[in-house]
Amino acid sequence: xxxxxxxxxxxxxxxxxxxxxxxxxxxxxxxxxxxxxxxxxxxxxxxxxxxxxxxxxxxxxxxxxxxxxxxxxxxxxxxxxxxxxxxxxxxxxxxxxxxxxxxxxxxxxxxxxxxxxxxxxxxxxxxxxxxxxxxxxxxxxxxxxxxxxxxxxxxxxxxxxxxxxxxxxxxxxxxxxxxxxxxxxxxxxxxxxxxxxxxxxxxxxxxxxxxxxxxxxxxxxxxxxxxxxxxxxxxxxxxxxxxxxxxxxxxxxxxxxxxxxxxxxxxxxxxxxxxxxxxxxxxxxxxxxxxxxxxxxxxxxxxxxxxxxxxxxxxxxxxxxxxxxxxxxxxxxxxxxxxxxxxxxxxxxxxxxxxxxxxxxxxxxxxxxxxxxxxxxxxxxxxxxxxxxxxxxxxxxxxxxxxxxxxxxxxxxxxxxxxxxxxxxxxxxxxxxxxxxxxxxxxxxxxxxxxxxxxxxxxxxxxxxxxxxxxxxxxxxxxxxxxxxxxxxxxxxxxxxxxxxxxxxxxxxxxxxxxxxxxxxxxxxxxxxxxxxxxxxxxxxx
Amino acid sequence: xxxxxxxxxxxxxxxxxxxxxxxxxxxxxxxxxxxxxxxxxxxxxxxxxxxxxxxxxxxxxxxxxxxxxxxxxxxxxxxxxxxxxxxxxxxxxxxxxxxxxxxxxxxxxxxxxxxxxxxxxxxxxxxxxxxxxxxxxxxxxxxxxxxxxxxxxxxxxxxxxxxxxxxxxxxxxxxxxxxxxxxxxxxxxxxxxxxxxxxxxxxxxxxxxxxxxxxxxxxxxxxxxxxxxxxxxxxxxxxxxxxxxxxxxxxxxxxxxxxxxxxxxxxxxxxxxxxxxxxxxxxxxxxxxxxxxxxxxxxxxxxxxxxxxxxxxxxxx
Numbered sequence: 116x117x118x119x120x121x122x123x124x125x126x127x128x129x130x131x132x133x134x135x136x137x138x139x140x141x142x143x144x145x146x147x148x149x150x151x152x153x154x155x156x157x158x159x160x161x162x163x164x165x166x167x168x169x170x171x172x173x174x175x176x177x178x179x180x181x182x183x184x185x186x187x188x189x190x191x192x193x194x195x196x197x198x199x200x201x202x203x204x205x206x207x208x209x210x211x212x213x214x215x216x217x218x219x220x221x222x223x224x225x226x227x228x229x230x231x232x233x234x235x236x237x238x239x240x241x242x243x244x245x246x247x248x249x250x251x252x253x254x255x256x257x258x259x260x261x262x263x264x265x266x267x268x269x270x271x272x273x274x275x276x277x278x279x280x281x282x283x284x285x286x287x288x289x290x291x292x293x294x295x296x297x298x299x300x301x302x303x304x305x306x307x308x309x310x311x312x313x314x315x316x317x318x319x320x321x322x323x324x325x326x327x328x329x330x331x332x333x334x335x336x337x338x339x340x341x342x343x344x345x346x347x348x349x350x351x352x353x354x355x356x357x358x359x360x361x362x363x364x365x366x367x368x369x370x371x372x373x374x375x376x377x378x379x380x381x382x383x384x385x386x387x388x389x390x391x392x393x394x395x396x397x398x399x400x401x402x403x404x405x406x407x408x409x410x411x412x413x414x415x416x417x418x419x420x421x422x423x424x425x426x427x428x429x430x431x432x433x434x435x436x437x438x439x440x441x442x443x444x445x446x447x448x449x450x451x452x453x454x455x456x457x458x459x460x461x462x463x464x465x466x467x468x469x470x471x472x473x474x475x476x477x478x479x480x481x482x483x484x485x486x487x488x489x490x491x492x493x494x495x496x497x498x499x500x501x502x503x504x505x506x507x508x509x510x511x512x513x514x515x516x517x518x519x520x521x522x523x524x525x526x527x528x529x530x531x532x533x534x535x536x537x538x539x540x541x542x543x544x545x546x547x548x549x550x551x552x553x554x555x556x557x558x559x560x561x562x563x564x565x566x567x568x569x570x571x572x573x574x575x576x577x578x579x580x581x582x583x584x585x586x587x588x589x590x591x592x593x594x595x596x597x598x599x600x601x602x603x604x605x606x607x608x609x610x611x612x613x614x615x616x617x618x619x620x621x622x623x624x625x626x627x628x629x630x631x632x633x634x635x636x637x638x639x640x641x642x643x644x645x646x647x648x649x650x651x652x653x654x655x656x657x
Numbered sequence: 658x659x660x661x662x663x664x665x666x667x668x669x670x671x672x673x674x675x676x677x678x679x680x681x682x683x684x685x686x687x688x689x690x691x692x693x694x695x696x697x698x699x700x701x702x703x704x705x706x707x708x709x710x711x712x713x714x715x716x717x718x719x720x721x722x723x724x725x726x727x728x729x730x731x732x733x734x735x736x737x738x739x740x741x742x743x744x745x746x747x748x749x750x751x752x753x754x755x756x757x758x759x760x761x762x763x764x765x766x767x768x769x770x771x772x773x774x775x776x777x778x779x780x781x782x783x784x785x786x787x788x789x790x791x792x793x794x795x796x797x798x799x800x801x802x803x804x805x806x807x808x809x810x811x812x813x814x815x816x817x818x819x820x821x822x823x824x825x826x827x828x829x830x831x832x833x834x835x836x837x838x839x840x841x842x843x844x845x846x847x848x849x850x851x852x853x854x855x856x857x858x859x860x861x862x863x864x865x866x867x868x869x870x871x872x873x874x875x876x877x878x879x880x881x882x883x884x885x886x887x888x889x890x891x892x893x894x895x896x897x898x899x900x901x902x903x904x905x906x907x908x909x910x911x912x913x914x915x916x917x918x919x920x921x922x923x924x925x926x927x928x929x930x931x932x933x934x935x936x937x938x939x940x941x942x943x944x945x946x947x948x949x950x951x952x953x954x955x956x957x958x959x960x961x962x963x964x965x966x967x968x969x970x971x972x973x974x
Contacts, residue, residue, distance in 0.1 A: 153830070155830055163932070166743060173695050173741065253709070253713060255710065255713070257701075257703070258702075260706075315742070334929060335826060336825065361924075362825075363928075366808050367823065370812060370823050371823055371824050374811075374815040374823055376823075537688070538689070539935060540689025540694070540935070541687070541689040542693075543692070544693065
């Protein structure tokens, strides 16, 4: 008796656990089915978002796009498609006209009969309001500078918007990824809109999209429900509810999808083999507009000394086996990159061939450039050892691994590479100061193919010190072409010249592996910065 | 006693100033700033915008000036507004606190019950098979990395057996209490294991010492049954060191379990702390860290008060 009493607490704890576990048995699948006959799409999402205003959010805003719509979105072919706009203005369809004073009038016809979630009509005034907000100083929009070319916004009627641009900008058709409701923000300053808790966190959030916000449980999930008044017709959307559960841990997300509780999840490339044969699911390897690349910095004195000679940079690139990185390190999930523009983009230049892996050629080129192997095997020139440090971002395992392969392969041709690893925020700060020698990195580019801000001599995101005035003039010219036929050859030249300049070595296009349940229909994954939920309105759920 | 508690509470005030100063300096000393969050998704951002962002948040000002400004607001009850969510920090903490309190509370309760039982039994039956088993279990619990154990439990109970859900606090759309309990099982099991392992070791060794004390021998000599000797006379004294360890751990109730909450996607304070740290969300970080600090101070005081209750020889004047 004595014995029983003393062990009782332990026993009770165990009983509690087992009982709770037993209660759970069999009901784990409930998550996958519908509850109360409602078709609920469950998504294991990789992060919690910050705010619901798509223009001030610092994250990718794919969740927001279920509720809010813009004039355009990006489809699975890396192209802009109209949403609230009836069609995308071009010179061919007569909606883009050049005026004598050098300005350009761009007319956007809008769908009629569109209503905000609160029943108020969506009109051209909302579009102009959005432009005024985004272009105002302090709007905190990541691509605000692109909106600055618009000088006026006119509304001849409720379903027509006319922008007056001060010149030609190739990216004109990819702006306005969302439209904000003017009646919600009326009378507010830019700062008040940026900090408006009501809209940011869901109390007053509304859009014209297929789903309305139902609840946002901090740290846990966002739930949206069907908008019965959706403008595409009563049959859309074809799902009753969507729940985005925030599961930041990569392994947990993998387990979550394996446990059968979710319809959609994004995983890491190295996890693909774990779910390749998961019954009831398919893994889609979405090639993204994000290219893993090696940057060499010529902005510092030491960097100029090492990398100043284009022949030396090319030699380095010949010493790196990109194919092995893509096929072995990334387990064949990624595609080799020869230019920064993804092959899914119509602007990708197929004729550009990346630097072939040829270590003996690399050695000969380095010899010819005057870098001779020293006693310890590291090349030297005029007393200077060929040794540099690769700046590495902690927490991104793929970049670290790529860096390690590069380190080993350059060692093979007599170049010493050290590592410095910084945590993400610290890495970003260092990257911006330009006080680094080389790094492996990736950008998420939009569907617009402009590369100017990255590679222009004084481009705002050019931290490598690279400068090729000839390249600049081609890039600037390409930015001022509105027609594909005119822009394409210029961008081909840009890609060729970037290859020859050899400041940056494209390695592979990042893939976003998305695991999607077979119960989901009409999923068309997209690798742009707009994400794969661009056509949620037509998704189905069995 | 009342005077003692009052004095201790008064001492906390200058201490909190010191703590806030150190915390603020430490947070600011980490390289990088909140503007890094703009680039975290890998989205290309016009780098000129980053400076504008820093200016808007006021983090381009000298650190002492920022501290004075923060302190002024904090003294008037304003912990500031989070950089990333533009919500008041106090509101964000209050939103997340219930989830953390629940998870930690349940884990503590389970752990305390199990650890006391395990500790007493191991000490009373020293070198028995049960003692060796308990010792082995404790070392395993202390040595096993939390994230790894958590993933193993997810694999077994979530993926293979499909008995239990592996993330979140409930199945969205289902509102039953049992559904919520199912979600609590795995994270609570992981968390409590760690405490059981540690606390039971403390209690075991403390009780072993007490059981050899003269007064216990006297109690036995008086002919008291072993149950009373251990249960009434020995355990009470043996609990004193354990209580101070437990009390300090109690402060975790409010700061959450960073790894467990992240791995199980539990919407608690710990997970918010990690996010805030990565985003260099200074006001939110200060809020969470200060809450943790206050709780450590308070539970320290609680521990001291409980000593006196457990041991009549301890008196505070």
